Amino acid sequence: MASPSPPAAFDHAPGLSLQIISLAGELWSGEVREVSVPGSEGRFGVMARHAPLLGMLREGMVSVYPLGAEPPLQVYVTGGYVEVQPGKVIVMADLALRSEDLDQARARVAAEAARSPMALAFTDEDYARVHAEFMQQRALQLRGVPWK
Numbered sequence: 001m002a003s004p005s006p007p008a009a010f011d012h013a014p015g016l017s018l019q020i021i022s023l024a025g026e027l028w029s030g031e032v033r034e035v036s037v038p039g040s041e042g043r044f045g046v047m048a049r050h051a052p053l054l055g056m057l058r059e060g061m062v063s064v065y066p067l068g069a070e071p072p073l074q075v076y077v078t079g080g081y082v083e084v085q086p087g088k089v090i091v092m093a094d095l096a097l098r099s100e101d102l103d104q105a106r107a108r109v110a111a112e113a114a115r116s117p118m119a120l121a122f123t124d125e126d127y128a129r130v131h132a133e134f135m136q137q138r139a140l141q142l143r144g145v146p147w148k
Contacts, residue, residue: 015067016048017088020075022096027075028064035089036063037082046089053084061099062091074099 019029036045038060057080064073077093 014048016046016050016086018064018091019089020062020064020077020091020093020096022077022080022093024095027093027096027098028073031067032065032089033067034065035091037091038062038077039082046084049086050084050089052086053082055082055084056080057082057091057093062093062096 015031015033018032018035020027034045034047038058040056040058057077059078062075062077076097078095080093083090
């Protein structure tokens with residue numbers, strides 16, 4: 001007796017379609033061989049012909065492995081949902097940033113913080129003197145000498 005043929009959704013496709021969408025719009029889409037997402041119950045991977053599911057995302061990195069010669073891509077998400085179908089995955093994130101954008105954002109924030117009036121005020125001699133006095137008082141306190 002011949003076995004029944006698989007449904008059309010289970011054709012031998014080498015990859016699957018992926019869309020990463022945030023509240024700001026579509027961040028990335030394309031064909032992938034695998035995607036790994038931070039699920040609410042733990043990280044899980046999805047490949048072609050995965051069983052359908054709808055899951056919640058927690059904060060973390062979505063790892064994207066494109067089908068072509070492109071290098072793997074990391075996308076930071078703050079939460080949301082993922083819909084998995086045998087040939088398609090849709091990541092619906094509250095906020096999503098590509099890893100290189102995240103690094104640039106961190107660098108920009110650090111540079112702005114270094115130029116802030118408060119940071120500039122902490123680089124003068126008065127700050128150094130106050131800091132040295134505080135450290136001396138703390139060292140005495142740790143040795144059991146009461147705070148002055």
